[in-house]
């Protein structure tokens with residue numbers, strides 16, 4: 643990694659033109675660029691991505707954009723938490739150099755008509771219950787890659803399906819950005835960090851712990867020799883059903899590559915959960931390995 647100039651306060655960039663000019667400058671200097679794409683309201687999970695990006699790259703850009711095209715009509719686009727000042731300070735503390743915070747009109751100007759869609763794996767899990775969601779994700783990520791031309795982009799594995807979909811897009815479209823998947827960061831009590839957690843009441847937050855507890859229990863069962871994934875999934879569902887405030891979207895055990903359901907644990911399997919507690923959608927997962 644090369645030594646960059648002595649600038650140390652984070653810069654907030656709002657236009658694509660300015661962002662591209664900045665990137666051009668660094669490309670000429672042959673510096674490596676990392677992108678941490680986010681929708682803001684940063685938590686420790688995001689900060690771990692920024693820190694990792696800083697370790698391995700010369701310039702770190704955090705994008706903050708609540709992307710309307712990945713939200714369905716009745717979803718939480720309007721109430722998704724937003725706070726640029728807080729996010730800029732946190733990004734700077736974690737080592738980012740730039741925040742890219744475009745407006746919706748900057749990204750999707752009037753007459754915007756182009757979308758990127760990865761097929762098949764986007765029909766499963768979150769894709770099945772949120773039609774169009776991944777089309778919005780791949781479109782914005784593709785645009786960010788074109789604007790920022792990152793050598794590496796960092797994504798958290800809490801959104802495991804998102805990581806797989808983005809990796810597939812990169813492979814299929816021969817994009818040059820390396821995707822770096824990073825582990826889920828959890829609160830001390832096990833709750834997976836998510837920007838949406840702030841929309842939970844104290845009681846709902848407590849109830850939400852059943853997700854991580856059930857996943858850890860699944861891990862223990864596998865450690866003790868269980869290989870029947872139907873049993874593991876049923877057990878998780880039963881735990882969640884004990885909490886009447888929770889509605890299950892899915893609990894599934896799937897192959898890590900194609901997200902097809904599997905019944906017997908061999909190699910790596912993703913146990914993925916999506917639920918709603920009141921109006922808040924939460925996801926969590928664990929990767930289990932049989933021997």
Ligand code: PAF
Nearest residue numbers: 679680681709779782801
């Ligand atoms: O994971 C997210 O926060 C978003 O889906 C992403 C990757 C920033 C695209 O809007």
